[in-house]
Amino acid sequence: MFHTAAAFALWATASLGLSDATLSVPKAFAVSVPASAAPRGVSDLKFQDIFQRPVGPAGLALTDTVRALDGKRVRMVGYMVKGAASSPGLFLLSPLPVMAGEEDEGLADDVPATTVAVVLPNAVDVPYFAGLIQVTGTLRLAPREDARSSRILNLSLELDEKLARQLTRLARRHPPSPSTHAHP
Template structure:
């Protein structure tokens, strides 16, 4: 009798855990990136008021005795609109997502420090006044937005620090808003 009660309690706990993780606030499952994000072949030059930022522009190479140091190019672009092309990292990031030069995934719980996220990865912020979720966009994508250089963190990725963040432009926000419907 005690074993049956234990099993029933265990099943109930598992069922409630599953339902807690499947809410309507989950990001949309995107099979392809919205058109404005998609990179199909060679890209045209960015608009006139947008500078091209490459992941190789983030840190000085080779790494010196003082460790990773941001480049003069990154400092020069601080506050300007930039275009960055990379891969969306598989991770649950509230209010944004992470863009990396390589496909990557962030581990959960005890594996948080055992991932392959390059140090040049950049945090992409979604507008604060919206409840947009990006979903995961497969393949190579581009973002355009205002670059903010300096320590950038996400509440949902505690302890992880990024060298910069990009505040997403309105055109990209609009595409995400449409994907969230």
């Protein structure tokens, strides 16, 4: 049905209503097509490289690729999860444009298993960006608890300081609306 990932993304963004109350993607987070080479010392990590396939009898298992990148700088391309209740200084990055609800089971049924928590060093409420974004930071596989939602985050990316500063400045100029990131 869709000939390109971009066509799917446009359809999904429109059908989920993800273009409401959003900011355009800032240049520092914009995705170039074709993709530029990763900066020196940074590895590209794709969502499809996070878990082993097929899923085995013990459930989801991390790939050797992602294990080898623990503690190293990586670049990921994905979509911000809209509506995800999270702590200030944290947003969720998904391989697909999705909208999360917290009414019943939290994120259990709303986001792909490969969703990654992107963590900033400060407690800023991050505005929502529609469309693909790219982030660079240090990959962490150690579980951590999101204090506000009590969610356990098994895979996180600590955003590079330069990107975190830019996002912090933008967040101060454009605080998220309550409908964009509803907190519990």
